[in-house]
Amino acid sequence: MANKDQPDELERRRADLEKALAEKRPESRDGDEGKTKGDMAGVGQALRLSSEFIAGVGVGAALGWGIDHFAGTSPWGLIIFLLLGFGAGVLNVLRSSGQIAEFGVRSSQSGQNPEKK
């Protein structure tokens, strides 16, 4: 019985999530390179997003390695900060593609700051 219900339940929850995400997704990308149309914009965006992600992971790894080097906690610093860097990279990518609010600007408060986008 429970097994039969599960797919429907999952389906429903997925539809809900889709709806919630669609509301949060920006109407149009406000990317910096969005003004040029066509292939060039795609390449530019790809370079931008990949550099954001790699920078996040790279900085996390470097921080972890540095902490290990000075505190002698090898390999825990590297492990933890590599994962944190991964998180930061994903955050950077979502931020620069306009899916998450910028630093400081939170969606719940966006009405209070007319100065910002």
Added chain:
Amino acid sequence: MANDPIHQFQISKWIPIEVGGLDFSFTNSSAFMVATVVAAGAFLFLTTSSRGLVPGRLQSISEMSYEFVASMLRDSAGSHGMRFFPFVFSIFMFVLMANLLGLFPYFFTVTSHIIVTFALALLVIGTVVVYGFLKHGFGFLKLFVPQGVPAVVVPLVVLIEIVSFLSRPVSLSVRLFANMLAGHITLKVFAGFVTSLSAFGVAGAAGAVLPLIMTVAITGLEFLVAFMQAYVFAVLTCMYLNDAVHPGH
């Protein structure tokens, strides 16, 4: 020079200078940085010296670049951010002029070296951090604590935000450097095909037309990239300065 696409990025010492074991030599890179500053300064000075009420063609380019950067900064950092206008405008003109100068054949591209772009990015982030702490004291640290996050995950989120903040100068500099480096190497490789194909007689010369067309097209594209990267660098500078002016909203 032959057919080596990397050769164009080599640093050569023009005037060796050494102070206390440190190398302060005047290199071709330094020469082109000086050329960039002189070219940008001379362009802005000469084109605006006539001060026509109805601007001529060149004068309106200067005025457009001023208004372009001014509106970019005002949009992202508000009127408080306008105190950084000289800073942002200098960075924009320097990067733009360096990118454009690099497109001349046999010229050295200053921004194709990561140390140069990283120094520029550190200057930006240093300004953000110093101004943020001077203006808001420890309130600047609120930048790293998002509101409306459950208390349990706050330490994790703060750590991620800090790593994300530290990765900004890296991605800012890597983007500019990688675009310029990749563009110039591509250009050189395609131009190299033209010479090596035309060594194979008539059929080779006929085939060389294809990479020649590519080279012309990529040169056009590089002009777009040169402007685009200067624009992106300036826009991101404005956005980071916005964090320094209004943190923790």
